[in-house]
């Protein structure tokens with residue numbers, strides 16, 4: 001697995017209310033503590049992001065085969081999430097104390113999924129799509145080429161996962 005970090009000004013982060021609507025059709029809707037409707041709404045996130053000047057897109061790519069697709073998908077989510085948390089910590093140590101990250105897709109810290117309340121709130125991070133971010137357009141504007149999506153499971157290929165670090 002490989003993680004690229006692409007520095008972008010936050011005006012390149014594209015919001016689209018349709019992203020939050022798509023969340024309503026996701027199996028995590030109403031279950032994950034970092035997905036809608038358990039997180040603040042669209043306007044909150046736009047306002048939050050507007051307070052930052054700089055961000056980094058974290059783009060993880062990984063090769064998969066038909067056989068290991070589910071494993072790679074699961075492990076890649078955990079790896080990207082850990083990289084974002086580590087990057088936040090690095091920022092904090094450089095006195096960039098407002099650093100905060102969001103993950104593409106839902107929080108995958110707990111293998112058993114979310115329970116009644118969040119088990120690890122210090123590591124849980126909100127979903128980019130749930131915040132109303134159009135992840136694919138944001139990557140396009142930032143010049144990041146993503147592999148075909150949805151990822152074709154049958155013949156193997158390259159999958160991508162995206163995270164966002166708001167720096168300062």
Ligand code: SF4
Nearest residue numbers: 107109110114118119
């Ligand atoms: S840390 Fe665990 S319980 Fe909390 S949102 Fe993430 S997966 Fe759910």
